[in-house]
Amino acid sequence: MAPSGPRPALPALLVLLAALLPGPGDAQTSVSPQVVILPRGGSVLVNCSSSCDQSPFLGLETPLTKREVLPGGNNWKMFELSNVQEDSQPICFSNCGGRQSTAKTFLTVYWTPERVELAPLPAWQPVGENLTLRCQVEGGAPRANLTVVLLRGEEELSRQPVPQLGEPAEVTVTVLAGRNDHGANFSCRTELDLRSQGLELFENISAPHQLQTFVLPETPPQLLGPWVLEVDTQGTVVCSLDGLFPVSEAQVHLALGDQKLNHTITYGFDSLSAKASVKGTAEEEGTQRLFCAVILGNQSQETRKTVTVYSFPVPKVILSEPEVSEGTEVIVKCEAHPRAMVMLNGVPAQTLGPRAQLRLKARPEDDGRNFSCSATLEVAGQVVHKNQTRELRVLYGPQLDEKDCPRNWTWPENSQQTPTCQAWGNPSPQLKCLKDGTLALPIGKSVTVTRDLAGTYLCRATSTRGEVTCEVTVNVVNLPSPQYVMVIIALVVTAAVLGTAGIAIYLYNRQRKIRKYRLQQAQNGTPMKPITQATPP
Numbered sequence: 001m002a003p004s005g006p007r008p009a010l011p012a013l014l015v016l017l018a019a020l021l022p023g024p025g026d027a028q029t030s031v032s033p034q035v036v037i038l039p040r041g042g043s044v045l046v047n048c049s050s051s052c053d054q055s056p057f058l059g060l061e062t063p064l065t066k067r068e069v070l071p072g073g074n075n076w077k078m079f080e081l082s083n084v085q086e087d088s089q090p091i092c093f094s095n096c097g098g099r100q101s102t103a104k105t106f107l108t109v110y111w112t113p114e115r116v117e118l119a120p121l122p123a124w125q126p127v128g129e130n131l132t133l134r135c136q137v138e139g140g141a142p143r144a145n146l147t148v149v150l151l152r153g154e155e156e157l158s159r160q161p162v163p164q165l166g167e168p169a170e171v172t173v174t175v176l177a178g179r180n181d182h183g184a185n186f187s188c189r190t191e192l193d194l195r196s197q198g199l200e201l202f203e204n205i206s207a208p209h210q211l212q213t214f215v216l217p218e219t220p221p222q223l224l225g226p227w228v229l230e231v232d233t234q235g236t237v238v239c240s241l242d243g244l245f246p247v248s249e250a251q252v253h254l255a256l257g258d259q260k261l262n263h264t265i266t267y268g269f270d271s272l273s274a275k276a277s278v279k280g281t282a283e284e285e286g287t288q289r290l291f292c293a294v295i296l297g298n299q300s301q302e303t304r305k306t307v308t309v310y311s312f313p314v315p316k317v318i319l320s321e322p323e324v325s326e327g328t329e330v331i332v333k334c335e336a337h338p339r340a341m342v343m344l345n346g347v348p349a350q351t352l353g354p355r356a357q358l359r360l361k362a363r364p365e366d367d368g369r370n371f372s373c374s375a376t377l378e379v380a381g382q383v384v385h386k387n388q389t390r391e392l393r394v395l396y397g398p399q400l401d402e403k404d405c406p407r408n409w410t411w412p413e414n415s416q417q418t419p420t421c422q423a424w425g426n427p428s429p430q431l432k433c434l435k436d437g438t439l440a441l442p443i444g445k446s447v448t449v450t451r452d453l454a455g456t457y458l459c460r461a462t463s464t465r466g467e468v469t470c471e472v473t474v475n476v477v478n479l480p481s482p483q484y485v486m487v488i489i490a491l492v493v494t495a496a497v498l499g500t501a502g503i504a505i506y507l508y509n510r511q512r513k514i515r516k517y518r519l520q521q522a523q524n525g526t527p528m529k530p531i532t533q534a535t536p537p
């Protein structure tokens, strides 16, 4: 090759000019149309012509399927190019007088993408985290005129050209997920804009994907429940959490040990509360794990607590005999759970523990006396109580005490009275008070006292344990009748009124005489003097 420099370049440039510029007498090749845009797989007619006067040799150089459309003209030929799959530049050539000239036509193939797809979204997207939307576009040409639009519903989030390279081509956009994105449909759309080429705007849209966003706070749920639970009793467990979105999608899992609890959920505006009842069973005795999880989206918040399931039978009060005769010795025992502490009638056992006892000689006062055994047990730091009470029956009597059956009644005639007499004993004695062996004293009933009621009655209390008797006397006294008393009161009042009136009249008359005397002195011309001096000596 020639050494480098501007000089050797000159001949090459001249050759190029000779080829491009028509020299005098030089024939030229032309092609029509020079620029074609056609759909993929389409056909086009290309007219190659020459300015040559003589019959030129015309041809079209292309790898495409071509067919000459007959008849052509003297200096032109028509070719049909079919099934054009991609961009191509066929070259028309003509030979005129041993000289060849060429002309290029530019074929641009267009087609809409074969696949437009939004990559699957996460099933659940936490609010406040970035979400990347990916749109994949397969095919489509010309890429220079192909745009991808990412959409939330109808709203355009981003508009980007499709990269020239890459199959499928991917366009991404990152959005910050919010609460209002919950339930929103995301999609992407391609736009092949060929309007400047006299064609239209071709749009293809992907299938929509619905997004679910959620908020699950960082705090664990609050778990309330019984921390000690007696076997065969029920307790209520409540698990709650605030600040959830969307609260209706939140789920709760509640379990005691391996046993799933059946709960009911109450929803608030952004909170929920799950309630379940737990039952202690004998198999679960000991410490059990109470577990609550609130599940939202693909996350969960959990709380664990321990529940102690215990059994604590009621302490027993054992009476050596529940029913004894007066004077018998009775042993009262109190027995409870081996780990419990008992108190019998409020008195702790001498050796602190689950047993206590006391002895007593049964007295009538002990009939109906209650013996109570109360036990306390410590379970997981909590003290639980239980008690049992039994009643002692003492057989005694019958008894007729003067306190409850007075021996002497003195009642005014015609007054209302209720004779009372109470006989004591277990079993309850029968009581009858009779005068002359036939007339009964109406015990416990209100009666009008008459002379007939007076007399001495023999009261007899009878039970299976024997009988006792006493005498009760009723005295009836004659007091003035109420009408008589009223007449006396009326007379006394009248006398008092008359007496008072007499004194009043006397005083009035005396006063009047004094006034008259003073008036006379004034008329006699004597000057007015104090009354004391005016009084005559």
Ligand SMILES: *[C@@H]1O[C@H](CO)[C@@H](O)[C@H](O)[C@H]1NC(C)=O
Pocket (backbone or CB within 6 Å): 047, 048, 049, 073, 076, 077, 078
């Ligand atoms: C092809 O081109 C030539 C030269 O421009 C013209 O004379 C001829 O009519 C064209 N043929 C057709 C079929 O249009």
Ligand SMILES: *[C@@H]1O[C@H](CO)[C@@H](O)[C@H](O)[C@H]1NC(C)=O
Pocket (backbone or CB within 6 Å): 112, 113, 114, 115, 116, 201, 202, 203, 204
């Ligand atoms: C793309 O849209 C065009 C019309 O704009 C349609 O003819 C073509 O079938 C669509 N392509 C796909 C893959 O849906």
Ligand SMILES: *[C@@H]1O[C@H](CO)[C@@H](O)[C@H](O)[C@H]1NC(C)=O
Pocket (backbone or CB within 6 Å): 122, 123, 124, 125, 298, 299
């Ligand atoms: C929840 O889903 C997100 C997005 O799909 C993921 O990044 C995260 O690791 C998931 N979290 C859990 C606990 O599975």
Ligand SMILES: *[C@@H]1O[C@H](CO)[C@@H](O)[C@H](O)[C@H]1NC(C)=O
Pocket (backbone or CB within 6 Å): 128, 129, 130, 174, 176
């Ligand atoms: C989300 O992405 C933007 C940039 O796209 C970044 O500035 C922001 O810090 C990201 N936010 C989170 C929470 O990751």
Ligand SMILES: *[C@@H]1O[C@H](CO)[C@@H](O)[C@H](O)[C@H]1NC(C)=O
Pocket (backbone or CB within 6 Å): 142, 144, 145, 193, 194, 195, 196
């Ligand atoms: C299509 O692409 C061509 C070539 O890059 C460009 O000249 C033309 O302006 C584009 N048309 C549109 C509508 O973008």
Ligand SMILES: *[C@@H]1O[C@H](CO)[C@@H](O)[C@H](O)[C@H]1NC(C)=O
Pocket (backbone or CB within 6 Å): 153, 183, 184, 185, 208, 210
């Ligand atoms: C999203 O699409 C689903 C069905 O594809 C429809 O039921 C729902 O209403 C749409 N959501 C919105 C916000 O348009």
Ligand SMILES: *[C@@H]1O[C@H](CO)[C@@H](O)[C@H](O)[C@H]1NC(C)=O
Pocket (backbone or CB within 6 Å): 262
């Ligand atoms: C849970 O509750 C439902 C209805 O209240 C009841 O039909 C079902 O038997 C319960 N399941 C258990 C394990 O208790």
Ligand SMILES: *[C@@H]1O[C@H](CO)[C@@H](O)[C@H](O)[C@H]1NC(C)=O
Pocket (backbone or CB within 6 Å): 368, 369, 370, 389, 391
């Ligand atoms: C003993 O208990 C019974 C029932 O618990 C009660 O009716 C009775 O009055 C009690 N006796 C005493 C003396 O407190």
Ligand SMILES: *[C@@H]1O[C@H](CO)[C@@H](O)[C@H](O)[C@H]1NC(C)=O
Pocket (backbone or CB within 6 Å): 374, 385, 386, 387, 388
């Ligand atoms: C005994 O138990 C009953 C019921 O369990 C309770 O109401 C009562 O207060 C208890 N008595 C004592 C003294 O603890």
Ligand SMILES: *[C@@H]1O[C@H](CO)[C@@H](O)[C@H](O)[C@H]1NC(C)=O
Pocket (backbone or CB within 6 Å): 408, 409, 410, 473, 475
């Ligand atoms: C009963 O009472 C009356 C008057 O109160 C008295 O005079 C009489 O002596 C009493 N009788 C007896 C037996 O105590």
